[in-house]
Structure formats: structure tokens, C-alpha cells
Amino acid sequence: MSSVIELNNVTKSFSGFQLKDVSLSVKKGFVTGLIGGNGVGKSTVIKIIMNLLQPDSGSVSVFGLNYTQHEKEIKQRIGFVCDENMYYENITLRDLQRIIKPMYRNWDDTLFTQYVERFELPLRKKIKTFSKGMLMKASLTMALSHHADLIVMDEPTSGLDPIFRRELLEILQELMLNHEKTIFFSTHITTDLDKIADYITFIHNGQHMFTKEHHQIFEEYALVKGTVDLLDRDTKKEFLAIQTSNHGFEALTNKKDRVHDIFGAEVLIEKPTLEDIMFYTKKGEREHATAYS
Ligand SMILES: Nc1ncnc2c1ncn2[C@@H]1O[C@H](COP(=O)(O)OP(=O)(O)OP(=O)(O)O)[C@@H](O)[C@H]1O
Numbered sequence: 648m649s650s651v652i653e654l655n656n657v658t659k660s661f662s663g664f665q666l667k668d669v670s671l672s673v674k675k676g677f678v679t680g681l682i683g684g685n686g687v688g689k690s691t692v693i694k695i696i697m698n699l700l701q702p703d704s705g706s707v708s709v710f711g712l713n714y715t716q717h718e719k720e721i722k723q724r725i726g727f728v729c730d731e732n733m734y735y736e737n738i739t740l741r742d743l744q745r746i747i748k749p750m751y752r753n754w755d756d757t758l759f760t761q762y763v764e765r766f767e768l769p770l771r772k773k774i775k776t777f778s779k780g781m782l783m784k785a786s787l788t789m790a791l792s793h794h795a796d797l798i799v800m801d802e803p804t805s806g807l808d809p810i811f812r813r814e815l816l817e818i819l820q821e822l823m824l825n826h827e828k829t830i831f832f833s834t835h836i837t838t839d840l841d842k843i844a845d846y847i848t849f850i851h852n853g854q855h856m857f858t859k860e861h862h863q864i865f866e867e868y869a870l871v872k873g874t875v876d877l878l879d880r881d882t883k884k885e886f887l888a889i890q891t892s893n894h895g896f897e898a899l900t901n902k903k904d905r906v907h908d909i910f911g912a913e914v915l916i917e918k919p920t921l922e923d924i925m926f927y928t929k930k931g932e933r934e935h936a937t938a939y940s
Pocket residue numbers: 661662663664683684685686687688689690691692
């Protein structure tokens with residue numbers, strides 16, 4: 648299975664933050680969702696993929712090409728959406744169409760018009776008058792109107808109402824019908840990913856925790872609930888983090904089958920959400936840091 652994006656041992660430092668030796672690949676023909684809490688490095692990864700930031704070390708390739716020699720070719724084939732306004736504010740969408748069209752050899756005016764109508768965007772109003780949701784829709788229109796092979800999106804659903812969010816997921820599903828395209832996008836709305844993502848990439852504190860098939864995550868990870876008397880030095884090792892209360896404990900494991908063998912019917916084993924996985928990973932790391940400080 649070939650990869651469209653490859654990051655190899657990528658590092659990037661800002662004061663107070665470091666992307667640490669990130670290696671990941673994004674599979675061709677699939678939707679990969681990028682998850683992680685606030686400030687963990689998702690946008691930094693996306694900017695590196697888009698060559699808007701350069702890594703301090705490590706390498707990046709997109710479509711098997713590097714940016715040093717093939718920037719134009721790579722950018723031709725990517726549709727990019729981010730939640731910052733990248734356009735001049737004093738122009739209209741019609742002006743933007745005229746400006747952007749010559750930059751893409753596969754620009755499609757018919758497709759552009761279809762998205763403008765579908766998103767109910769005004770062609771003759773200045774972009775500075777657009778609401779956050781309208782800006783996001785304009786950004787999507789531009790990204791989707793040149794038959795890109797790869798769609799990269801940073802928080803595309805931010806600022807969108809739930810109805811349009813659902814419509815966007817439908818559009819993405821339509822794009823994926825022939826498995827020719829690849830989509831990589833970050834989001835905080837993990838339930839959207841349950842509907843559409845084939846793979847999940849999880850970043851935490853500048854580290855790539857995993858990229859796994861969506862269904863594989865739920866074969867490995869489980870939420871386990873039981874009484875606290877079941878927890879001792881040895882059994883605690885089966886969990887990434889544990890939360891205890893007067894009623895008992897709830898914990899996350901990434902060794903679901905093993906936990907089943909150890910505890911049997913003494914515990915409840917439930918399917919976690921992606922949010923549970925993010926929450927307990929952060930909690931586990933904090934506890935580990937406290938234990939060793
Ligand atoms: N250009 C920059 N200069 C200095 N620090 C930066 C720069 N860009 C990002 N950072 C810092 O790097 C860290 C990671 O930021 P990033 O935007 O990648 O996080 P994120 O996972 O996308 O967060 P969020 O979900 O909140 O948008 C943050 O601490 C941020 O302040």
C-alpha cells in the first residue's frame with residue numbers, strides 16, 4: 648500500500664515546544680484523521696506537510712517528491728484548507744476565482760460554481776464581510792475546485808454549524824468513492840472521525856503516539872471498569888491510566904485481550920471513544936511525570 652505523505656524523523660523546535668522525531672505516513676486512497684489536544688503540534692505537522700514551515704531535521708515527501716526540487720508539482724496536486732484566513736480581505740470570491748484559476752492546471756470553473764451554489768456563498772461580497780463559517784466554506788471551495796489528489800485540512804469543521812459539518816462529511820465521502828484521492832485532516836470533533844476516518848494519527852506533546860486503522864484501535868484499546876480491590880502493583884501495569892472513585896475504578900488499556908484474560912468477568916470491558924484515549928493518555932503521562940519527579 649503506497650503512501651502519499653511521508654515524514655521521517657522530523658523535529659521542529661519553538662521556545663517551549665518541540666516536535667520530537669516524528670515519523671509517519673499517510674496511505675493513498677484513504678481518509679486519515681489527525682487528533683490530539685490543544686497545542687500538541689497538529690498544526691505544526693500540517694504546516695510542515697504544506698512546506699509552510701521547514702523542519703529543523705528529518706525529511707518530508709509528498710507524492711514521493713521532496714519540496715526542494717518539486718514544490719510546484721506537489722502544490723498543484725494538493726487542496727489545502729486551514730482555519731486562518733489566507734486571502735486578501737478586500738476582494739470578492741469572483742476576484743479570488745480569477746486570481747487562483749491560472750495557478751492550477753486542473754482548475755474547473757464548473758466545479759467551482761457547483762461548490763459556490765452548494766455552500767450558498769455570495770460571489771460579489773467582499774471576503775472581509777464573510778462569517779467564520781463562510782470563510783471556511785470559501786477555503787473549501789478553493790481546495791476542492793482543482794481536482795486535487797490530496798486534500799489536507801487543518802480543523803476544517805471549526806466554525807461550522809452541525810448541519811454543514813454533516814454535509815461536509817458527505818462531500819468528503821463522495822470524493823473518496825473511487826479511492827483515488829487521499830484526505831488528511833485534523834479535528835477536535837472526534838465523532839466526525841468515527842463516521843469517515845480509515846486511519847487515525849494521534850499526536851501528543853509533540854510526539855507521534857500512533858497511526859492505526861480506525862477499527863484496529865478498538866481491537867487494542869478498552870475502557871475497563873471494576874472494584875478497586877482488583878488493583879495492585881501488578882494489575883495496575885496493564886493500564887495506561889487509572890481513575891478511581893468511591894464506586895470503583897475506570898482505566899484505559901491498550902492490551903484488551905490480556906486484560907480480559909487476567910480479570911475475566913470481574914471487570915466490565917467497554918469500547919472507548921477517541922476522546923477517552925486522548926484523555927487517559929494525557930492523564931497517564933502526568934501521573935508518570937509525578938511518580939518520577
Ligand atoms: N511559529 C511559532 N512560533 C513559536 N511557537 C509556535 C509557533 N507555531 C506553533 N508554536 C507553538 O507550538 C506548539 C504547538 O502548536 P500547534 O499550533 O502545532 O498545536 P495544535 O496541536 O495545532 O493546537 P490546537 O489544537 O490548539 O490548534 C504550541 O505551544 C504553539 O504555541
